Amino acid sequence: MKQNTIYKYQLLDHRNGVLIFCAIILAIIIFIPAQITYSEALSKSYESTRIAGIDMASAVFLFICGLVSFKECFLFALQNGISRKSLFKTRLYVTVTLAVTLTLFSLFLLTLGAFIEASSTGISYSSLLSMIYPATGILQSSGPFEYLNNFLFLTVLLTAAQALGYLITVALYRMNRKQKITYIVGFYILFFVILPVIDMFISGQISTILLKFLDLSMGISAQNPFIGMFSLTIFAIIVTGSTWLLIRNAEVKN
Template identity: 30%
Template sequence: MNLKVAYKFQFAEHKKAIIQFYLIIVCIFLALHIFVGISVTNDNNVPGQFNGFDSSSAIFLFVLGLCTFKESFHMMIQNGISRKTMFIGKVLTMISVGIVMALIDKAIVLLDKLASGVSSEMLILQSLFEQIYQTRVEYITTFQMHIESLIFNICLFMSFIAMGYFITILYYRLPKYGKIAISIGVPAGLFIILPVIDSIVTNGEIIHMIVNTLDFAFGFSNQTPSHAIITFFSMFIVFMGLSWLLIKRIEVKE
């Protein structure tokens, strides 16, 4: 019973923000259609273009993950819900949110393409999957493309919300100076120290290795989205595993 309560509360915690997000997306699409419609009416050959819009969904979920720990954690602890139950409820919530938003994004793409197909508007709308795996999309059926892109988005969304959730738990547990050290040290290490060491010591080998690793992990060159799906799902498992290690020992802060 507690698991059901934990799941329903945490899912409801996301619902309002998700509705607001899609209202904004719909408004943007309507504005694009109006702009393109006016351009076509005025004989201006100006196509509208909205590429990889589902990447905005991933970024939104990352931010959502950053904002949905402290309040629910305090509330559930105060109401006698165990950390394990809360965590399992959160995992189920993330999976549900990933599936729901991936389905909504897919519906938006399909409806928008249908609307463009029955009108004279030149509105080009592509998903992130279609942008990254253009060559593969040309050689598979439309149905297969939609299935693969749906699974791709589910895993992408789950990994991004889990990443945001882990970061907010980490910052919650760290003392003030630890937060400052990570906030300064990680960007400095990635964008200043690492490039300097790579340039002076390894002659670009580190960056080259990172690029090759990412290329394989996400299947860019070989056009294999299955690599990205496995990578995103693995990221979800890792981030949630690390989150659990922090949650089960974390102290409640006022």
Template identity: 30%
Template sequence: MKAKACFLYQILDLRWALLIYYFVIFCITLLANFSVITMTSSLSIAGEETIIMSGITFSSCIFMFIVGLNSFTENFRFSLQNGVSRKTLFLTRLFTAGTTALFMGLLDQIFHSLINLVGKLSSSPLMSISLFQQLYPTAWGNPVQGFFLSVIFGFCLLFLMANVGYAVVMLFYRVGKLGKVLVGAGVPALLIFGIPALKALDSMYFGERLRAFSNAVIQPVMDFAFNTAPNCMISLLVLAALFALFDWLLLRRAIVR
């Protein structure tokens, strides 16, 4: 009973955020269609020309990352005050993230389909394509198959982003003030300067051995993990599971502050 109540509490807590997010997406979609139709009629753009609209999946990834960032502190305190165990909180949080990711993956693809349908009915050159369609165009041969594969891909990607966001806020919650400064400043600096510095060190001191290792081991693994749609989805779920495990290791000994 506590698990069900905890899940419903977290789901209902997201309803307004989801409603506002998709209202904004809807307004942007309407504005884009109106602008394209107006521009087409005024400039007499040829019918065979196509204007591509994308970015809904990327926007949803940012949204789910922010959801992950905001899914811990208040829920953690509220759950412990009401006798909900850390394990129950963790499992219901995972189920909430998975349910939200599946819902958003489906709704994102419905938006893409509706934009394309409106474009055809209004003779607009605007066409919307999903991130999955951009990455794996050959998997889109059958529209029905492509639709469902895109939904599954969106679920895997959004579920991963929710777990990444949760891991970030958990890490900041567990470390002290100095740790927050080091993580907050060190991770972006490492992402920006780490790879160029590593390449320079490899050239100066290791005789390109690190690059050779990357080409021989890391690159083939990455190619195998993401070269096909099924492999990519499995890889995203594996990464999501690893981040979820990291989340649990941080949560199981977290104290109320």
């Protein structure tokens, strides 16, 4: 019973955020064709209008959801006699629930996009999956396979995004003030100063290696979304496992 309650609590904690997010995305999807249709200047150049990869917004949104999900919930759970193990377990359920919900929303947008594309003559809508894997035979044809692939890919992507956000927030909670500052400042210095500078001196070898790694792990060159799904699943498992290692010894701080 207690696990159900903390699951419900965590889910409700995101309810308003998810509703607002969906409303904004929906408004954008509806607003763009409406603006193009009713704006004379834009309607003359409608051929260039393309709505693409809006699913990435869901990934960013759920990453942020993951980032803001731990501290309050953890303290509230302990106040009500919930163990770390139960909190972590229910957090996994919440992560999957949110990922599936926003994936279904994305599929709805895909349907809406197809409708807009058909009726507005010229406005094209493409999902994140078809942007990354445009040459995949399965994806070029619409229908159940397209929806199934989108569903699987987005569910895994959104789960991984949330898991990463959650790991960061749990790690920050476990750190003391000095460690936090070192981590945050060190992260920015390393990734936005040191690496780019070194990369510049060695003729972009680092960025080439990173891009190759991304290409291989996501199956972009191979145009195989299942490689991407597999890599994202492994990533989510590693991140979630690391989160558990941090949560299981977390204590209330003064």
